[in-house]
Amino acid sequence: xxxxxIDKVNKSFGKDVVALNEVSLTVPEGDLFFLLGAxxxxxxxxxxxxxGLEKPDSGRIYFGERNVTTVPTHKREAAMMFQSxxxxxxxxxxxxxxFGLEERGIxxxxxxxxxxxxxxxxxxxxxxxxxxxxxSGGQQQRVALARALxxxxxxxxxxxxxxxxxxxxxxxMRGEIRRIVKEYKLTAVYVTHDQEEALSVADKIxxxxxxxxxxxxxxxxxYRWPQSKHVASFMGETNMISGKVDWIVRDTExxxxxxxxxxxxxxxxxxxxxxSWKPTVGDKVIASMRPEVVKFDDSGDVINQVSGKVLERVxxxxxxxxxxxxxxxxxxxxxxxxxxxxxxxxxxxHLTARQNDVVILKP
Numbered sequence: 001x002x003x004x005x006i007d008k009v010n011k012s013f014g015k016d017v018v019a020l021n022e023v024s025l026t027v028p029e030g031d032l033f034f035l036l037g038a039x040x041x042x043x044x045x046x047x048x049x050x051x052g053l054e055k056p057d058s059g060r061i062y063f064g065e066r067n068v069t070t071v072p073t074h075k076r077e078a079a080m081m082f083q084s085x086x087x088x089x090x091x092x093x094x095x096x097x098x099f100g101l102e103e104r105g106i107x108x109x110x111x112x113x114x115x116x117x118x119x120x121x122x123x124x125x126x127x128x129x130x131x132x133x134x135x136s137g138g139q140q141q142r143v144a145l146a147r148a149l150x151x152x153x154x155x156x157x158x159x160x161x162x163x164x165x166x167x168x169x170x171x172x173m174r175g176e177i178r179r180i181v182k183e184y185k186l187t188a189v190y191v192t193h194d195q196e197e198a199l200s201v202a203d204k205i206x207x208x209x210x211x212x213x214x215x216x217x218x219x220x221x222x223y224r225w226p227q228s229k230h231v232a233s234f235m236g237e238t239n240m241i242s243g244k245v246d247w248i249v250r251d252t253e254x255x256x257x258x259x260x261x262x263x264x265x266x267x268x269x270x271x272x273x274x275x276s277w278k279p280t281v282g283d284k285v286i287a288s289m290r291p292e293v294v295k296f297d298d299s300g301d302v303i304n305q306v307s308g309k310v311l312e313r314v315x316x317x318x319x320x321x322x323x324x325x326x327x328x329x330x331x332x333x334x335x336x337x338x339x340x341x342x343x344x345x346x347x348x349x350h351l352t353a354r355q356n357d358v359v360i361l362k363p
Contacts, residue, residue, distance in 0.1 A: 002064035002077075002154050002187055003029040004050060009059030011045055019045040020056070021211040027204075029064075032181045032188045034198040037208035038234070043191045044159060046208075050189055051080045051157050063155065074103075078155040079148035083163055085140055087132045093119070093143050094128035100151045118150035121180060138169040145177070149184060156181060156188040162197065174201045195235050199223060207231050223290075227274040229361050232288045239294065239332045241306065242363060243268045245283045258360045260285050262306075264328040269303050270358025277362060286361045291321070291335040293357035296349055304353045306332065310345050324349060 004027040011020040020042045027033040035043035048054040050061060052073035060069045068076050079100075087096050098115045101107075106114070119125050122142040132140060141161065148156060161177070162170045178201050181188045192198055198205050199219040206216045207230075215227045226232035232240070243260030246267075251257045256272045258279055268287035272279065279285055289304070297305070311331075312323040322334040322343065334351060343349065 002066075003027060003062075004033075004155060004187060004189065005062040006046070006050075007060045007062070009046070009049065009056045009061065011042075011049065011054065011056050018211050020049075023059070023211070023213055025206055025213055025216060027187055027189055029187055030182075030185060031203040032178055032190060032201060034202040034205045035189060035191045035208060036193070036195065036198045036205050038193055041208040042211040043208050047080075047157055047159055047189060047191045050155070051078055052076050053080075076155070077153055078157055079151055079153035080157040081144050081148045081159065081161050083160040085144040085164075087140060087143060087147075089132050091132070092128065093124065093130045093132070093135070096132065096143055097146045097150050100147060104151065114150050114152075118146040121149055121184070122146045122176070136169075137165050138173060141165065141169075141173060142176075145180060149180065154187065156184075156186045158188065158190045160192055161190070162192075162194075170197070177201065199235075207234060209234075225271075225273045226288065226359060226361070229286060229288075229363070232359065232361060237291050237333055238288050239291065239330075240361075241266070241268055241287045241326075241328075241330060243285060243287060245279050245281050245285055248279065248281065257355065258285060260287060260360070262328060264306075264326065266306050266328075267302050267304070268358065268360075269355050270360045271356070272360045274362065279360070279362075284363045286363050288359045288361055289353045289357060291333040292337070293353050294332065294334045294351050295353065296334070296336075296343065297352040298350055299352075301352055303355060304358055306351045308332065308349060308351065310343055310347045310349055313343065313345055324351060 006023055006025050009020055009023045012018050037043050049056055060067055094115050097118055098111055101111050122145050124142050162173055202219055205222050207214050209230050215231045223235050232238050241262055243262040245258055246261050247259040249257050254275050258272055259269045262268055270287055306326050308324040308326040310322055311325050314321040320336045320339040324332045326332060
């Protein structure tokens with residue numbers, strides 16, 4: 001397995017479409033690394049460049065210390081699994097899996113042994129003679145994985161591999177893909193727009209937007225400590241309240257605590273997560289807080305306290321989701337775990353959040 005390094009890669013299609021803009025990132029050796037973003041953000045273009053299916057206008061791509069920017073696809077020791085699986089319907093399962101070996105001139109006992117080994121790796125032993133149309137969607141996906149693994153790649157590239165499966169199969173296959181990547185000691189790059197999928201499986205995530213990488217980090221870092229308004233809003237639900245900086249103090253060598261005042265006079269206090277940005281007194285900022293960190297609280301604590309009226313209550317079993325309209329007219333979501341006392345729509349309430357759960361962002 002090799003680390004993958006992208007160095008200042010640019011790609012445009014025509015004069016008006018900038019797919020990638022000065023993208024640089026490193027996929028550590030052995031990591032399951034996710035490229036996450038909405039449609040059109042550039043994630044699939046970047047994956048295709050790593051595979052050698054697209055050429056950058058400028059910049060370099062490395063596998064380990066090897067510059068593969070101009071190396072043909074079949075010489076990169078990478079295997080790609082497409083969203084559609086791209087299986088041959090006229091071939092058996094074994095013939096589909098063995099196809100890549102045959103293209104590489106491997107035959108005889110080695111071809112048979114490696115095909116069986118790959119099918120065992122995805123838990124499809126005994127399916128060698130089945131036709132593709134005799135398999136479920138999840139089984140077809142496993143065949144596509146086995147076909148990628150049989151050539152013993154150093155890097156595995158996956159383009160929305162679970163999008164064609166139902167919800168239950170997607171959950172099952174998330175764990176399978178992670179197991180396979182770790183058992184085979186692969187470096188894997190996985191493209192998706194599904195935040196839950198990325199949070200539950202990835203070692204690291206790169207959130208992309210408009211051809212750029214906005215943030216790279218562990219799932220917890222990306223979710224709990226977003227560094228931009230886009231990342232905060234894209235990675236699940238969040239509440240955002242605007243204010244002006246009233247006070248700022250250094251929290252650690254790399255972060256600041258900021259207090260801001262909203263239009264309604266509420267005191268908003270949290271941590272600046274973008275290490276390249278230091279707001280000053282009078283600057284406009286946004287306080288972002290996830291619904292699950294917001295609490296109903298009548299204790300009188302004025303830090304991050306927002307008053308409002310409950311508009312809706314949605315019971316979801318383990319949780320209840322409340323929609324609250326603040327005095328400023330902002331709609332806030334509150335998620336209460338294991339609820340015992342229900343609050344009725346129409347009730348006047350006070351909401352609070354701990355300073356450590358509030359992120360201060362650029363507007």
